[in-house]
Amino acid sequence: MSNNNAIEFKHVKFTYPDSKKAVLKDVNFVVKKGSWTSLIGHNGSGKSTISKLINGLLLPDENSDSKITVLGTNVTAENIWDIREKVGIVFQNPDNQFVGATVGDDVAFGLENRGVPRQEMIKIVRNVLSEVGMLEYIDSEPANLSGGQKQRIAIAGILAVEPQIIILDESTSMLDPSGRKQILKIIIELMKKKQLTVVSITHDIDEANMADSVIVLNDGEIIDQDSPVKIFNKTTMLKQIGLDIPFTNKLILALDKSGVSVPQNLRTKDELKQYLCQLNLKI
Numbered sequence: 001m002s003n004n005n006a007i008e009f010k011h012v013k014f015t016y017p018d019s020k021k022a023v024l025k026d027v028n029f030v031v032k033k034g035s036w037t038s039l040i041g042h043n044g045s046g047k048s049t050i051s052k053l054i055n056g057l058l059l060p061d062e063n064s065d066s067k068i069t070v071l072g073t074n075v076t077a078e079n080i081w082d083i084r085e086k087v088g089i090v091f092q093n094p095d096n097q098f099v100g101a102t103v104g105d106d107v108a109f110g111l112e113n114r115g116v117p118r119q120e121m122i123k124i125v126r127n128v129l130s131e132v133g134m135l136e137y138i139d140s141e142p143a144n145l146s147g148g149q150k151q152r153i154a155i156a157g158i159l160a161v162e163p164q165i166i167i168l169d170e171s172t173s174m175l176d177p178s179g180r181k182q183i184l185k186i187i188i189e190l191m192k193k194k195q196l197t198v199v200s201i202t203h204d205i206d207e208a209n210m211a212d213s214v215i216v217l218n219d220g221e222i223i224d225q226d227s228p229v230k231i232f233n234k235t236t237m238l239k240q241i242g243l244d245i246p247f248t249n250k251l252i253l254a255l256d257k258s259g260v261s262v263p264q265n266l267r268t269k270d271e272l273k274q275y276l277c278q279l280n281l282k283i
């Protein structure tokens with residue numbers, strides 16, 4: 001395994017105990033260290049199953065040649081605790097993630113479990129809460145917070161134990177557009193500061209469009225992995241498997257239909273804006 005890889009899946013097969021059919025058939029992909037990778041696919045395509053396999057909440061089918069490597073360590077029953085130190089998952093519903101009576105207690109939970117001394121714990125909790133802009137809520141009850149604030153606390157709780165990989169499993173899907181933007185901004189800043197590797201599972205195509213790499217999952221199989229620009233240009237493929245395309249690409253298609261063709265290499269919102277401005281279109 002290359003040292004540059006944070007996550008590697010090789011021929012991964014997974015079947016739930018009470019099911020006859022494999023959910024993941026032969027999944028192969030690589031996530032580079034320090035990158036942001038988005039995983040997209042329709043409901044039930046196996047995205048959350050993959051996220052749980054990354055941190056050992058689930059293990060691949062026995063008697064198969066499945067191999068999952070996370071930061072150089074094979075994910076097996078023996079070392080799931082090591083793996084969970086390195087991988088944090090933020091789930092969709094923040095209400096199901098709280099364990100503490102106050103925001104501070106909640107963020108401290110993972111540290112208490114690891115036997116971190118109290119003084120150090122207080123310092124870490126304050127640090128991570130300020131990183132997500134929630135320090136002033138340290139004594140608040142989690143139940144009284146907004147959805148976006150709850151997700152920020154969930155992220156702080158994960159940051160407290162200093163994982164190297166963060167998985168966002170539809171973590172922004174219950175938030176309004178501004179809450180969503182705030183969370184993504186925090187994650188992008190943390191990525192740069194702490195050299196985190198991020199895997200974001202999302203139905204929000206515009207969120208996926210921000211990634212370095214996009215993995216497309218369909219019925220338990222990876223059908224493509226490429227840069228967002230290349231993936232979202234494959235509009236026919238995406239439509240066939242029931243996925244939406246980003247607003248910019250929809251606009252390019254609409255322009256094309258009305259006789260304004262946009263060059264292939266211009267695919268980001270800013271590039272498109274610049275191009276259209278200099279065209280001086282008469283509307």
Ligand SMILES: Nc1ncnc2c1ncn2[C@@H]1O[C@H](COP(=O)(O)OP(=O)(O)OP(=O)(O)O)[C@@H](O)[C@H]1O
Pocket residue numbers: 016017018019023041042043044045046047048049050
């Ligand atoms: N605990 C379980 N036992 C049996 N089958 C399960 C279990 N959890 C998920 N499945 C099935 O496995 C398949 C993949 O589920 P998974 O949750 O990984 O999909 P997903 O891509 O995350 O979907 P969504 O977009 O709805 O979150 C689905 O068909 C689902 O019904």
Ligand SMILES: [Mg+2]
Pocket residue numbers: 047048049169
């Ligand atoms: Mg899911």
